[in-house]
Amino acid sequence: MDNIAGSKPTLTWAVHISVLALVCLWLFPTVGLLVSSFRTGDQISTSGWWNALGTADQNVVMRVADPDENRVAEGDMFVVEGNIFDGEIQGATILVWGTSSRAIDAYQAGETAELKGTETLTVATDGTYTWKGSDDEISGRGQRVFASITAPPEFTFENYDAMLFDPANNEGMTKAFFNTLTVTIPATIIPIVIAAFAAYALAWMDFPGRALLIAIVVGLLVVPLQLALIPLLKLHLGIGIGKGYLGVWLAHTGFGLPLAIYLLRNYMVGLPRDIIENAKVDGASDFQIFTKIILPLSFPALASFAIFQFLWTWNDLLVAKVFLIDASGQTTVMTNQITELLGTRGGNWEILATAAFVSIAVPLVVFFAMQRYLVRGLLAGSVK
Amino acid sequence: MNKSLFAGVAIAALTAGGAMADGHLPFAPGEGAFSWDAYNAWAENAPDLSGQTVTVSGPWLTPEDDVFRSALAYFADATGAEVIYNGSDSFEQQIVIDAEAGSPPNIAVFPQPGLAADMASKGLLHPLPADMSDWVRDNYAAGQSWVDLGTYPDQSGADQMYGFFYNVNVKSLVWYSPENFEDAGYDLPETMEELKALTEQVVADGDVPWCIGLGSGAATGWPATDWVEDMMLRTVSPETYDKWTTNEIAFDDPQVIAAIEEFGWFARDDAKVSGGAGAVASTDFRDSPNGLFASPPGCYMHRQASFVPAFFPEDTEFGVDVDFFYFPSFAEKDLGNPVLGGGTLMAITDPSDATNALMGYFQQPLAHEVMMAQTGFLTPHKGANVDAYKDDTLRGLGEILLGATTFRFDGSDLMPGGVGAGTFWTGMVDYTGGKSAADVAAEIQSSWDALK
The missing domain is CATH 1.10.3720.10 (MetI-like)
Incomplete structure (x- = not known):
């Protein structure tokens, strides 16, 4: 046994490596399919399965809660508070954010953005926000927030x-x-x-x-x-x-x-x-x-x-x-x-x-x- | 054998019963914006068809299949007949095999008229009940055009009405995000000139105006045929368009080449499309609208038919996150506001009394309203209550269809299969890949000549 293995060590290694490479090549798509089966349809269409394996930086568009239902009067101003992730993304951290599609990295996490008139919006690292403004400004549809976030891998059993x-x-x-x-x-x-x-x-x-x-x-x-x-x-x-x-x-x-x-x-x-x-x-x-x-x-x-x-x-x-x-x-x-x-x-x-x-x-x-x-x-x- | 057969039937009946309990009559009779009076009047005179079965095959799968079954449930309720719908992703191939071999369903739902015309000429379809063409002419908006689209020569060459349109979509639409437009300070274009100016404006601002994706597996290229058809309707008269679809004017006619180049103006410029012109053919049409919702926006506009919301991200809200405007026409050309559309048609492949009764049921506004209320179903049926539409976006689309001055059917669906579902698709992929419009058009024409 020893002398057989000893006589052609380089060749054995080459065989083992090429077998391993072939196995990986064959398994690669299957692994991708397996990872995809634990992701939601939106995740699949926005990023590749390899992104799901580690902590990923991504840009997301979120919306603050509906002002007409959630606003609270504070003096003559109105305030909407909550968490921007609304339980959808677990454990994410906001790096930078913005309120316009033209400037999605306008503010650092924790900064307060001065919007039109008296309207202000503060978004913290963990996604909690305070949206403040006059009666007119805090109504209609919720303000959009563009955030660059770091999120841990997220898998779901929903599909199964x-x-x-x-x-x-x-x-x-x-x-x-x-x-x-x-x-x-x-x-x-x-x-x-x-x-x-x-x-x-x-x-x-x-x-x-x-x-x-x-x-x-x-x-x-x-x-x-x-x-x-x-x-x-x-x-x-x-x-x-x-x-x-x-x-x-x-x-x-x-x-x-x-x-x-x-x-x-x-x-x-x-x-x-x-x-x-x-x-x-x-x-x-x-x-x-x-x-x-x-x-x-x-x-x-x-x-x-x-x-x-x-x-x-x-x-x-x-x-x-x-x-x-x-x-x-x-x-x-x-x-x-x-x-x-x-x-x-x-x-x-x-x-x-x-x-x-x-x-x-x-x-x-x-x-x-x-x-x-x-x-x-x-x-x-x-x-x- | 018999025992196990009966056991099988019993199990099937039990499971079918379970399924019915879920899908049975989603809207309680008498409630909501539905035409119950017309339905009740029809149901009173409906024949008793207990024990009879009607089978329907079509291309609709999840979730449309269940919605369609719920529309059929009202027919079953009134007549006692059992209607079985079966969807297939390869419907076009399967119906041909089944009909040729002699085991077709009672009704086939064709995704486009070309195949139905083909089967009618081979004698595999049976004409609709005699009163159907008059009914469609009177009750559908632009009725005559729907009759014409469903009328084909039979085996002996005589024209007969075979196809009844049910589920129509509108293609001349541009989807956009209203808030992105607001952020950038853009206005909605009302004419093609303004749309082109807007496209250039977005490019000048350093962004990407369009998302275009032609990928669709074996059918890659079809979204581009819709672009070209829309451009044809905006540069030539509807009559010329009709001649183009029947090859009375050649595919490499200068007017057609001009329309292809109008599409190229948008799609062949790296700066104007998301990912560059090279990505157009390889991007899947189902993924291409995602650019509208990306951060930062991958693009500002996406031209696609009324069914595309099925591929928008899950919690997309219409009118807030996304909206549409009519793909505008040139102000300088006096061609009105043409609407391009497509649709599925029903044809009888194996006639029976119950099948005819079911066709009669599809004339009921209710058969349309049940679908309108649950899915992206549009109908030109003038009797159907537009209040039944699921949301305002669909209602807006439905009204475009009811008010169309010029409605033209998707030209590639009217051309012979080898062209409309073959060389026209591949030719458009070649064109976006850099081949000249004249070469592509000449190749498509020669493939058409070869089919004659």
Whole structure:
């Protein structure tokens, strides 16, 4: 161990560093999305997520309380007092401030600004203000205050709350969650079962035209599924399946099969020939060889394809929209529900970011439960 | 199978019941500025449609979808029919797939007439009930133009009315912050000349007059087409504008190039737009109004349609934090005050008795007022009570629509999809990127020729 590591120390370091760099590169957008999911829509549209991580200097526009409701008479003058932040920004400190959009840094914190006539405004570092003036001046709309502030990071659980517990959303989300499971589980199992049988036949059973069949399967890998959408839907409607779960299972099965057969066949063909021949000599039928020998040995490949297919069907929007989602509105899936949360003109980014993390949860569980098979399954087919 | 089906239906019915309890009849009958008398009179004669279902698909998502469902609830209440609305962000693609494959909803809500005309010519739409065109002509402000916009040739080439406009927006608007104008001592411009002078004044004062953002994902560029259309209406006669939208005058006609250059006067000058001319195409249109509310102000004016308040910061107060003025016309040109607008139209994709009855319900002022009171919904329906509008800003917009001398529909929506939702968009991005107006116009024209 020591001498292996010792022989190529520089190369190992280079590999580690580039792996680390690649991991960071891959994780970077996800971290951004995660941070965004804890921010409000206004925060997202005004500053980048990296600003949210540390104490940030920012310029804000605030308004003093409505004078008509809050003013107090003091001699012949009127006064409005309060805190400019009004509980909206926690722990912020004002550096400089102003009352005109043309001079937003006219006054230091704590200074008193002489406005028109007898009107004065004092804003302290912590945001407390005193706005004083005559009857006329302290009426109508509240004076604007432009402040340059330093504020600690501010995060909110509002988005998750709205997403998971707001009755307007969570009913639809719950329905979509179970619909998605209804789509995904059969759409993962059916192609695996079919592909396992097919892969065995293509790998170990001699029949005329086998090579051609394999070539066709490999060729089908290149056909984009978008080509088949309308003809396939027409077929489904024509034979009475219509739009629904059965249709979407069939579609996912069909679209997933070429890759599944290809992957499993390549794995199975690499299994030791001796075992299979021994079994044949002992009088085992093809079906027995398949169930007793091939299937247990192919578990890593089956699991890795299951992960692929599960992730693809879980994240799928296109196939679901074409084959499943009809006008009744009862058959929505997670991805569809999430895009709809974006709003009519696609502005609700905070909800999108949150929804992405909610919907990621299940695939993550599946992935970590089966990931040790993934690498084995992927490599097994390619390296002989 | 049957058992689980029934169980599924029962669960669906239960959850639907829960949803109804929330969204059911947001305004108690008989209260508020709504046309209850007309509704009650209609409801008395409404057919009993219990057990029937009408499905509606459209582009509205949160929060408009729930508002629309609440408007539908009054129909369900009067007739007993169930109406299901489904929104989709990729409605334009989905309706084509569904209609082609033979599984369309009963009613489709199209975001623009081009696609509806296209589907009508393929025989995928069904004409509206016969009395609808007369009704629209009599009851909508500038009624004939709404009829024309909803009338397309069918498969055999005969004109039929397919589209009924519901939810209209006004595009000729400039949004601004009244207090920023006050601080700087600017007056609202009444003519295009004054607007240009104001733009130069702001630049001279060292600030940035405009926020312009063309970014919109796959549809990047469309805000610029609105600018050009508004400029067309202000430099040429409405008749010429109509010819432009049907390509009777070429896209690279000098009048069109002049209109594009009028837009360029604002958008291609680094000093006049927030972030410089290079940022125009890359700024998202949803983010671009933020400059109005920034400190210090990122810009003083933002030209955008009546739906843009949806992207203003959360606690924005209309009339205080933000207001709008009409995008003015040239004083030297005698073209009146043209208004550019857009809108969604309903068309029948799968006819039934209940569907026709629902179309009848949309003629009721109430069907419009319920929407007006809850969201940025504008209507040219003359019978709808303007007091029902949610706020004064919307009422002002609604009145612009009712009083328009010249109303013209968004030209890019009237052009063939390949141009109006394709090369016109990308061409405008190229133009803001520095390409000459003549080149861009010539390219758009050649793409149009290719479609003929």
